Structure formats: structure tokens, C-alpha cells
Amino acid sequence: MTRWHHVGLNCRDQRRTEEFYTRWFGFRRARTVPVGEGEIVFLRNGDAYLELFPAGGEPGEPGEVGRADGPGRPGTVRHLAFRTESVADFLAALGDAAEITLGPLDFDDLLPSWRTVWLRDPDGTVVEVSQGFQDQGPQDQERDSTHV
Known part of the structure; x- marks a missing residue:
């Protein structure tokens, strides 16, 4: 049996990226692994890990990156995505620490109180922050099957 372990992110400035995810998303440094003259940094929040790799260059231009909710190219x-109790409170605390790329949007027509916003981390990776999302229950599945 396998379980999801981590997402690897290429970072121009690992310290800046680490600070972003520890400050805004509750990650903490779990391990570093030396590689060449640098290191790979593992951040952990519960069972979720982010693996931060040193990378040179600049992030892609907005046209290169793609849609506001992230690139649509296969293989990227x-x-x-992260969950919060209140998107509004999260954004108030975030201030201008990140560029909002889309939203915040309400999805009340699909699921009451589901709200989402998308933003870019320091390296241009799109991050979704949502509140109110719930797994589909049996009553929802029954209702949806009558609409097919």
C-alpha cells in the first residue's frame, strides 16, 4: 500500500519560500538533505510534506504560467491547495504578502459556504486556499445521479 508523501517545489530563494509556507500554511522544517553545495529542505504539516529544491532563474511570465488557478499543461x-476556516480572515492576515491570481470566489450554488481564492507563492506556484469544502455524502450522490 502506498500513501501520498510530498510535492517537490523548485525555489529561487528557499528561505523565502520556506518562510511563506511556514508563516501562512503552518508548515515546519522537518529535515534538510545536503546536495552539492546546497540542500533540499523538507517542510511538514501533519502528513503533508513540501520538498524545496534550490533552482536558478526566474519564474515564468504570467502568459507562460497559464491560467489563474495554475498551469493547464500536462505533466505540470x-x-x-489548503483549507482554512475563513478565506476572508486568511486574506486579511496575508495582506500583500502574495499576489492573488483569482477570486475570492463563492461556490454556494454547488456547496453552501464553499469559498476559494488562488494566489502565487514567491516562486510563482499557484496556491489555492478554500473554506467550506466537504466530501460528497450519500444524499448528494443520490441527488446527482438523478441529474445524469
């Missing part, structure tokens, strides 16, 4: 990570 579209976005990382």
Missing part, C-alpha cells in the same frame, strides 16, 4: 502541477 496545477496548484497546491
